Amino acid sequence: MPFIPHTDDDEREMLAAIGAPSIEALFDEIPPALRVQSLDELPTGLSEFEVLQLMAARARADGRPLCFLGAGAYEHHIPAAVWSTITRGEFYSAYTPYQAEASQGTLQSIYEYQSMMASLTGMQVSNASLYDGATAVAEGCLMAVRANRRSKSARILLPRSLHPHYRAVALTMALNQGLIFDTVPYARDCGHLDLDALTAHDGQDFTALVIQQPNFFGVIEEVDALTDWAHAREALVIAVVNPISLALLKPPGEWGAKGADIVVGEGQPLGCPLSSGGPYFGFMTTRMQHVRQMPGRIVGATVDVDGRPGFSLTLQAREQHIRRAKATSNICTNQGLLMMAGTLYLALMGAEGLERVAAASMARTAELVAALTVLPGVRRMFARPTFHEAVLALDRPVAPVLAALAQRGIQGGLDLADFYPELGPALLLCATETKNGADIAAYASALTEALRPARAA
Amino acid sequence: MPFIPHTDDDEREMLAAIGAPSIEALFDEIPPALRVQSLDELPTGLSEFEVLQLMAARARADGRPLCFLGAGAYEHHIPAAVWSTITRGEFYSAYTPYQAEASQGTLQSIYEYQSMMASLTGMQVSNASLYDGATAVAEGCLMAVRANRRSKSARILLPRSLHPHYRAVALTMALNQGLIFDTVPYARDCGHLDLDALTAHDGQDFTALVIQQPNFFGVIEEVDALTDWAHAREALVIAVVNPISLALLKPPGEWGAKGADIVVGEGQPLGCPLSSGGPYFGFMTTRMQHVRQMPGRIVGATVDVDGRPGFSLTLQAREQHIRRAKATSNICTNQGLLMMAGTLYLALMGAEGLERVAAASMARTAELVAALTVLPGVRRMFARPTFHEAVLALDRPVAPVLAALAQRGIQGGLDLADFYPELGPALLLCATETKNGADIAAYASALTEALRPARAA
Amino acid sequence: MSLALRERLIFEYSRPGRGARGQWPEAPARSALDALPDGLRRQRRPLLPEVSELDALRHYTRLSQLNFSIDTHFYPLGSCTMKYNPRACNAAALMPEFLGRHPLAPVAQGQGFLACMYELQEMLKAVTGMRGVALSPLAGAHGEFAGVAMIRAYHRARDDLERDEIIVPQAAHGTNPATATMCGCVAREVAVGADGDADLEALRAAVGPKTAGIMLTNPSTLGVFERRIEEVARIVHQAGGLLYYDGANLNAILGKVRPGDMGFDVIHMNLHKTFSTPHGGGGPGAGAVGVSARLLPFLPLPIVAREPAAERGAEAPQYRWLGERDLPQSIGRLTSFGGNAGVLLRAYVYMRMLGREGMRRVAEYATLNANYLSARLQQVGFEAAYPQRRASHEFIITLKRAEQDYGVTAMDVAKRLLDLGFHAPTTYFPMLISECLLIEPTETESKQTLDAFVNAMAQILREAREDPEQLHGAPHTLPVRRLDDVRAARELNLVYREPAT
């Protein structure tokens, strides 16, 4: 009973107070036939020491390769102060701040987070996080359908250059509600979303255009023209952005003449470790006019009965616990602690630090691409400017090359064969500010090696 | 300026308020000839990311070998809750609790620690920690000289089987005050402190006898007879104990007819990681009659002006900040945070958990000794019962054997050649509850291997 | 920290040019940004704090102290299972290799992690009696979505296209009807009987050819075990619907009775409740789903598979992710990557520590604590909503009488508890019990803590009689008193704005 404090005396006294002969008797309303007979499939319990030894061995087995993978999850430096602060019990082990008076720490942090995210994205309001980048895109699409009263079609234009997992999740989460997704192709030579490709939808009733900036290939889109095009057709614009990139790139609130309407994205780059894919957090910001259509929690500043300033959850009538079947979303538990990580990260980096992270990541990837594309058989796939990711075209299948790099302790990037077979052998890679010249040289030399035997053969 | 918050505006406004033209001007009282010209010997600053990468690489270089070393520092399981709690900023970054009202957390914890240590050692009072086991022994000797008014000699009997480092530190720290240390031999066959060896001191004026239980060889001493012998000669008894062993062994307060007078030891086994030798903490407990001779801080329970219970530092007139040259010791900063680790460790283990740790450690070492002494050329050195350490006699020099084990990732124990050349090839080893059957088998098979080539040669 | 002092906003510490510079990388040469098209560059910096590392750390440390949490307070929040979050789970999940592993890393560099995930799937199958488990849903409601989506996919696969009604009992958690809507279904509420069990007549009347399924939790959110669960299952199944088990209450029955054995077709588990991963002030969670055989093909992606060593002619088994090719009928992907891995690791460690023996003890002592607390509160004068029933792991107190007699509401009691050092129970849920408190002590609290809570509640009842103003005005000792929620919603102030200078 590792976590159960009851002594024999406690148990006896408690049963006496209840008036039950045994703990077993407390289950007497359960039909006997249903009772579990054995749990033999489960292993026996381990002590903390044993389980931590086991976990250390498993962790060791996975090692710490040099990672040049990006594709939606990015290795950035996380200040030590971030996790040592958010794992303080008062943040770590608290519930959702329904009892405002006993949760001012979490509530004020959320308010600060909302403020930072709104400003970073150039919007007016933010919620307190969604599950992750992919579900944020899906929720953004559902929200657009609610918010755009002019459109009847529930049709969303999704670029093929949007993260393939985000496209997949949007489909899973929105199809049951009758949304229609049209895929917009990217320009084969430059990797961007070409205005020309959109003309097919001219005259059509569609609800929103999704724009990912930079897109899945790392390519920087012409967001102004795209936004204006959609707005001219009374569609909303859903921006999908990497928050780090916003230190350098025009915020969605300033895209085109009127700015994007809904901004979503993956918060992971802001203080969340890669951790095999989660927990991360999805973010969403929008304009004040759409706030009542936004899913997720929102915190507002107010005052108490004595006039002292304080914070509480607000606009709860959008949420499931009040509005039930009519809520904007079924989300309840969100990714609060990760949002806290994002808040601390942004507080420590500030605008200038974030700019440096963005610029260094961009510079490193450029160096990496330069170092690799001097190798024969390796070239850049797309001609357009990129942020901190790029697609390389290889002269042979990517998978064996990656396997050879892995042998040398390097995770060389993502093979795009499954996602974009039309590209031929294509490798998506990324170097953030965590990679230095030596790391890039190590990649280049490992790749030289990896390409050699096949050449000789 | 990683940790300096001043902006240019701040600096300007502050200088204006001071009325100084520049920061440099604030140093104008320092003779110019003395000013530092360059600090070029120092490396340039690193970012947090860079320094953590460097440290991770250094840590990796040291690895995590399987450790069978004891000799005063023991690898025990440390509950994860211990360090996650004591590194909370409120404990971690507070000063010594001189402002009692703003330090009740630390003060109450110390009071609880004192209570636990007093009971564990069977004494009445405890201080709030000394530096480490060795300095605690030295302070114990100095205290005995103050406390034993009957003895004029300032002569202390130190067993040769006391940890050699403790003997060395006692010499360094007490010789300048004119203490005399007589070394008492151990019984060559059994490793214990023989009453017969003490008869040489019969009739002599000596101030105290030091008894380490278990002694450096892990051998359990006949503490009752030794204590009574010393008390019969009006000498005090200074007990040096391993706190984990006290879960099983008679506490010093019950040694002989009257009990030991001063109890000291190394607190490391209670929740402190091995960490290359520190920070650990020394502990000291004694009888109430000697409390005013005790060095170090002491916390007492009291009440505030409203009668509410609270805690504060007490008997400060023993300490350097009040009594200056007449203080019981010069100690000021102690090992507070490690004492906190010990407090949490004891709170989580309780008496039963501590008993289990002690018993499992004892059992593991017995298994290890049994597994190794079946090998030819390996035998137990001493016939007496041991706690969780033992000395093995080898048929060849120990150093090359340990080197061969190290090659196989095993730290096999301590070569006693430097400390006890009279023993011939002797190896002190230890297995705590952290070692399982597989670990012991790994040692046995590595030792088999290590002994083989020499045998063949 | 003295509660008299308000903690400022982080922005109020900010000064232009300040910053935690030790955290910043070197700025690359300006030319590194030349590739960025001018028109797409940011012109004005975002309004982020410019603060020192110390100011940031101190600010958030101080803020943390304004929170109640399990680590500091008894937190008997019904339906939320606020039990001790063991530190070992956190320590394991924070091992650097786990933290540093990229979600798209090759499976060869993830066998340690994937082994944990596979074993977690297997253990969850064993405790729920289901045939397959997917770990990717990111919270309970997300698991609910997956579950109802699978139900829909099941009917669709059988060409049973009319079934778009999800039945939910009146007492259901808000996520249940909200999920039905998210899945394009109509939520249909059915009444609960006076004894807390389902009203079988109402249920029979509700089911039909449009019934996709029913969402239940058992024990229900009323804190009682649905005794005729087999009958309920029969009615729904016979009508062609499937049974969804809302696993939020799994703590009550762990190792005692299994949803699979009760006839459920699909279940989500709140690992952040039953398996004690921390709630983090709002999240993250993990809402793994389990299914019976008929829903296996529809499980969401990805899932971890184990290929035994023998099959591969290898030394060790190999773990890998299953994707679309392996599960062509899957409802698809629900997450950017494989789920809240760090949360799953914590749950895995927790389950390994409990083990076979510990599992059923969770339910036993959670139930003992709830029944004890219910009995004691009734002794001191509180009224249970279902006094004739056994409590499960939670139970409901209704303050109807106190409201009538002294004008004291459930909210008053909740707020006054905060003053007395206890987090409030869940208030006004389930909605069908008026002035209710839903109380869930969990198995990790000691009898002494429960007794202290009873004393506090008894004091409050005394105050209700003698000094109700004390209660209306509560809390008195917290950083703020009751907040003006109306103003918060009417004069929306959702982000900080720089004061005009």
Next chain:
Amino acid sequence: MSLALRERLIFEYSRPGRGARGQWPEAPARSALDALPDGLRRQRRPLLPEVSELDALRHYTRLSQLNFSIDTHFYPLGSCTMKYNPRACNAAALMPEFLGRHPLAPVAQGQGFLACMYELQEMLKAVTGMRGVALSPLAGAHGEFAGVAMIRAYHRARDDLERDEIIVPQAAHGTNPATATMCGCVAREVAVGADGDADLEALRAAVGPKTAGIMLTNPSTLGVFERRIEEVARIVHQAGGLLYYDGANLNAILGKVRPGDMGFDVIHMNLHKTFSTPHGGGGPGAGAVGVSARLLPFLPLPIVAREPAAERGAEAPQYRWLGERDLPQSIGRLTSFGGNAGVLLRAYVYMRMLGREGMRRVAEYATLNANYLSARLQQVGFEAAYPQRRASHEFIITLKRAEQDYGVTAMDVAKRLLDLGFHAPTTYFPMLISECLLIEPTETESKQTLDAFVNAMAQILREAREDPEQLHGAPHTLPVRRLDDVRAARELNLVYREPAT
């Protein structure tokens, strides 16, 4: 946590048979203990708490919240250099390989750790201008002991056996005279001049053939730089004594002026001050010592040496511990093992982050902050002890006048500051200034924090005039008000005793 509620003792949570069982190893077979002689076994269990993991963790978490600390409060404690403790230092020291390394592990399995220690020695030499450094002393006073012991060993080695007097200025820290005594010396106090500098006449009168040395800190504990330090050195050296530098105030001069260059022969450094390792509510510290050439042979053991790769014909340099054989004249060993390694690692990381550029900025901004705070406090009506002098990193305010005019003491001001959210400065030290506050803001605090402190002090001065009772009664908002120290000392209650049942 509501401050109205007292946190009980851990023993009050205890119940026989309870325990954090997940932490306990399996009990071995009883026979495992057969070897223990009956008469030497423990008969009665010690009185340790029997509590659950949750109760223990909650208890100590709540207790922690009763503390002030750097992480939560401005903490201008003079002489203590309470600056920000960077979390990176902690993160590095807690890496599992560092934590797991045994102190007697072979040097081959410690090259990473030893490289850090060697480089730390070198960096400390560079910033102090000394020729050798030993890291083993465990705190400042322990370093003082090492230093004075070296001075004695030096005289002894020259057969200069009469020298057993250590001169200390009146204003010296208590550890200085106490250390003299620990080393078997006589501490001889000398007066300080009215301007805060040494009284050279008094010094000349004090030195002589019995003089072993003098212990100074510069800037002194009066917060001013000893301007005639070279003259002081000359006087002491000419009398045959050595100069000891108490490094507690090194923060004031880091990278600006070096003790070695001022003529000091030996110095201890408080790494837990200048190099920002946390004070842990009382410790641990690290009191590394540095020496000039003449004391090199006497350094305490052990020390880390570096054998360059070339010398060993190896690829990398090799680091190893020097012992008695290497340093036969050493004063010997001062510690069980090699020192407070974890503290040393933290200091090493901190110094690497500061680097060459950061070092002098520490002194610059520490000095700027102190002078600013001193100027502002004088503006609002406080009296500086040495208004005509530059403040160093700290300065003294004297409340003599407030005491005379309103009966308000330094203690009253200190306690009232706690109410206002600031830790009190050091009070009543140095002893020669009456009603004094020794204030050290450190370089890591922002101007805004200093301004807030000035406002609080100004408010207190107002209260002194208008409502002195407010001050005598302070603190009002902390978990306890002023404690009865007399009772604490008279009715000694030093350990918990079980209540009789």
